[in-house]
Amino acid sequence: MRIFNSRVVLLLFAVSIGLCSCKNETKTTNTDVAKTDQEGLKDYYKEYFPMGVAVSPRALKDSSQAALITTQFKSMTPENVMKMGPLHPEQNRYNWGPADEIIAFAEANDMIVRGHNLIWHQQYPDWFFKDADGNQITKDTLYTRMKKHITDVVSRYKGKIYAWDVVNEAVSDDSTKVYREESPFYKIAGEDYLAKAFEYAHEADPDVKLYYNDYNAVRPEKRERIYTLVKKLVDAGVPIDGVGIQGHWSIFEPTEDELKKAIAQYSSLDLDVQVTELDISLYKWEKESRKKRADEQDDFIPELEQKQIDQYDMVFNVFRENKGTLTGVTFWNISDQYTWLDTYPVPGRKNYPLLFDENLKPKKAFYKVTDINE
Numbered sequence: 001m002r003i004f005n006s007r008v009v010l011l012l013f014a015v016s017i018g019l020c021s022c023k024n025e026t027k028t029t030n031t032d033v034a035k036t037d038q039e040g041l042k043d044y045y046k047e048y049f050p051m052g053v054a055v056s057p058r059a060l061k062d063s064s065q066a067a068l069i070t071t072q073f074k075s076m077t078p079e080n081v082m083k084m085g086p087l088h089p090e091q092n093r094y095n096w097g098p099a100d101e102i103i104a105f106a107e108a109n110d111m112i113v114r115g116h117n118l119i120w121h122q123q124y125p126d127w128f129f130k131d132a133d134g135n136q137i138t139k140d141t142l143y144t145r146m147k148k149h150i151t152d153v154v155s156r157y158k159g160k161i162y163a164w165d166v167v168n169e170a171v172s173d174d175s176t177k178v179y180r181e182e183s184p185f186y187k188i189a190g191e192d193y194l195a196k197a198f199e200y201a202h203e204a205d206p207d208v209k210l211y212y213n214d215y216n217a218v219r220p221e222k223r224e225r226i227y228t229l230v231k232k233l234v235d236a237g238v239p240i241d242g243v244g245i246q247g248h249w250s251i252f253e254p255t256e257d258e259l260k261k262a263i264a265q266y267s268s269l270d271l272d273v274q275v276t277e278l279d280i281s282l283y284k285w286e287k288e289s290r291k292k293r294a295d296e297q298d299d300f301i302p303e304l305e306q307k308q309i310d311q312y313d314m315v316f317n318v319f320r321e322n323k324g325t326l327t328g329v330t331f332w333n334i335s336d337q338y339t340w341l342d343t344y345p346v347p348g349r350k351n352y353p354l355l356f357d358e359n360l361k362p363k364k365a366f367y368k369v370t371d372i373n374e
């Protein structure tokens, strides 16, 4: 690690010019060097918030990735295996195994877990919205099924999961609307499904922290719509504890001002705020899948690397300024070896959005965000 090397060089330099003649000083520095070598993001940020990462059971079985996870992170979020589709594939069958593996790994390594997620308009199982004849279910049946799913899942991990993304991405992509009206939950029940989801989760585990989670949550116009939705829940006395800003950002956005304003506005509702899915893409945000253009370069060139370092530096400065308000920061994937952004939204376009490179080594941006002089 660069910090290790620079300290060793400094120590050798100090000894060579006679600054370190005292035995004790030399001893202290050595201890310090050893400690630094073992320090990860979680240690640098210990006084600020738990540093988390999205994982798959497969990554936990890979010894190099597992070692990186346990040295760098305090918290894990299952990337996929707790979503309703993978977890509850048939009405009377849960696929608990993969989710249980993540919980067991966390317990064995003194880590905490964020649950992701309970209600989402994507990655749901086919059976969920249909009756035995294949027709759309009624609102009553929807609530019965939501309650059963939420109660089963939240109860199973009671005391093992400290926070849940209860509803994911309920705000529309259409800036003239608040709610994603094409979501099957909305189509059947209208906006009330959100309050129900939080109530069921709270009944199942009154101690777990309950979050509303969304993307582009720092863009001013969407921020206002998310705020409207969340404020309505708060005003109605719905048991919501926090807002998850996903943090799928890029070297182009957000600005410092946008980020500060978003954290301030959500926390003005007396809610916790977390950055739940952090990555800093090299490309502008796009949603629709498309083919890679022939002229599209996807090398991690120094100019892009510098922009990414600057962006990471800015966002972590703001995160640290919001100590106490920001109660967690979670990266979406571990390293540039694998990121969902390699296929989304442009299959085959390599991306390098994280703090560890394709060989799991810390990138320059890692050293920037861990160089804390406060």
Ligand code: GLA
Residues within 6 Å of the ligand: 079, 116, 168, 215, 246, 277, 340
């Ligand atoms: C959204 C979801 C995540 C994940 C990412 C893409 O942000 O909340 O669960 O699916 O998209 O990996």
